[in-house]
Amino acid sequence: xxxxxxxxxxxxxxxxxxxxxxxxxxSSVPPYLFWYVQYPNQGLQLLLxxxxxxxxxxxxxxxxxxxxxxxxxxxxxxxSAHMSDAAEYFCAVSDxxxxxxVTFGTGTKLQVIP
Amino acid sequence: GAVVSQHPSWVICKSGTSVKIxxxxxxxxxxxxxxxxxxxxxxxxxxxxxxxxxxxxxEQGVEKDKFLINHASLTLSTLTVTSAHPEDSSFYxxxxxxxxxxxxxxxxxxxxxxxx
Numbered sequence: 001x002x003x004x005x006x007x008x009x010x011x012x013x014x015x016x017x018x019x020x021x022x023x024x025x026x027s028s029v030p031p032y033l034f035w036y037v038q039y040p041n042q043g044l045q046l047l048l049x050x051x052x053x054x055x056x057x058x059x060x061x062x063x064x065x066x067x068x069x070x071x072x073x074x075x076x077x078x079x080s081a082h083m084s085d086a087a088e089y090f091c092a093v094s095d096x097x098x099x100x101x102v103t104f105g106t107g108t109k110l111q112v113i114p
Numbered sequence: 115g116a117v118v119s120q121h122p123s124w125v126i127c128k129s130g131t132s133v134k135i136x137x138x139x140x141x142x143x144x145x146x147x148x149x150x151x152x153x154x155x156x157x158x159x160x161x162x163x164x165x166x167x168x169x170x171x172x173e174q175g176v177e178k179d180k181f182l183i184n185h186a187s188l189t190l191s192t193l194t195v196t197s198a199h200p201e202d203s204s205f206y207x208x209x210x211x212x213x214x215x216x217x218x219x220x221x222x223x224x225x226x227x228x229x230x
Contacts, residue, residue, distance in 0.1 A: 009155075036221075043118070043207050043221035044158070090157060102219065104157040 002027045002093045006105035014113050019063075019078040021108045023091030026072065033074045034092040034102065035065055044090065050074060061085070086112045116142045118210045120222035127198055128230055134194045135225045137208030143188035144210035148219070149181075152205040164191040198229040 007022040025031060032051050036044040048059025055067040061084075065076045074091060091105040117140040127133050137147055145166045150158040162183050163171040170183035180202075182194040191210075195202050205226050209219040 041123075041205075041224065041226065043120070043209075043223045045221070046218065049218075101160070103160075106157045107155075 002031065002101075002103050004091050004093045004103055004105035006089075006091050006108050008108055009106065010109045010111065012111040012113055013081045015083055016080050019076070019081045019085065019110065021076040021089050021091075021110065023065075023074045023076065023105060024072050025074060025091070025093045027093055032094040033065075033067060034094075035059065035063070035074075035076050036090045036092060036104075037061075038088045038090065038107075040087075047076070047089075081110075081112045083112050083114065086110055116140075116210075116212050116218075116220045118144075118208065118220045118222040120206075120208055120225050122225060123223055124226040124228075126228045126230065129199055130197055132194055132196045133198055133227060134192055135206055135208075135227070137191045137193070137210065137222050139189045139210040139212075139220070142210075142212045144191075144212065145188060146211040147185060147191040148209045148211070149183060149191075149193050150207045150209070152207060152224075154205075158207060161193075166191075195227065198227070200229045203227055203229045 003026045005024045034049045035047040038044050047063050048057045050057050050067045058064045063078045088107045088109045090107050092102045094102045119138045121136045147164040149161045152158050161176045164183045164185040166185045172178045185191040205224050207224045208222045
């Protein structure tokens with residue numbers, strides 16, 4: 001069985017500060033891992049994905065995440081927060097070797113303070 | 115990236131009526147689409163997997179007679195909430211899998227259903 005735990009349902013950062021959103025996963029096989037962003041009343045947009053290649057994954061909008069097998073983590077970071085980064089972020093895992101049966105975390109709402 | 119469009123983006127209906135939500139892949143053919151339900155301040159819950167030309171596969175606990183899914187073409191899947199009740203009010207999101215793009219999922223904008 002696969003699962004994802006996102007620590008912190010709400011995170012607030014100042015504009016220009018480091019963004020760190022935490023995600024830990026559980027999977028019985030090497031997983032695919034994803035970060036999605038959701039703006040109010042919209043669907044999800046893929047930020048980045050890990051599919052067993054490089055452990056440091058770079059995504060859109062300056063975000064990146066590092067796969068750490070020893071810690072079963074896939075934390076999302078961005079060096080400098082922008083106001084437009086305010087949104088909800090979902091970590092997701094798939095242990096089926098693809099995009100089927102993706103399990104989402106409960107989400108972290110990022111607030112950026114001017 | 116590929117575009118998936120949902121319609122309507124929001125709908126209000128009376129209790130007991132049925133509502134149909136459409137999910138279209140605009141620039142690719144999707145043999146597989148997924149329907150999710152998202153409760154306020156919660157994550158997405160997979161409801162069912164929609165396969166073109168065959169019956170949908172429902173997740174445990176999802177009533178297939180309540181949530182009718184039809185995937186009649188490679189670009190369209192529909193979700194019909196039958197005999198809707200206030201507890202069916204939710205944000206429904208679809209995603210489509212692009213087989214030519216490593217199978218990546220592309221999400222629709224979501225449809226907010228309010229049942230009075």
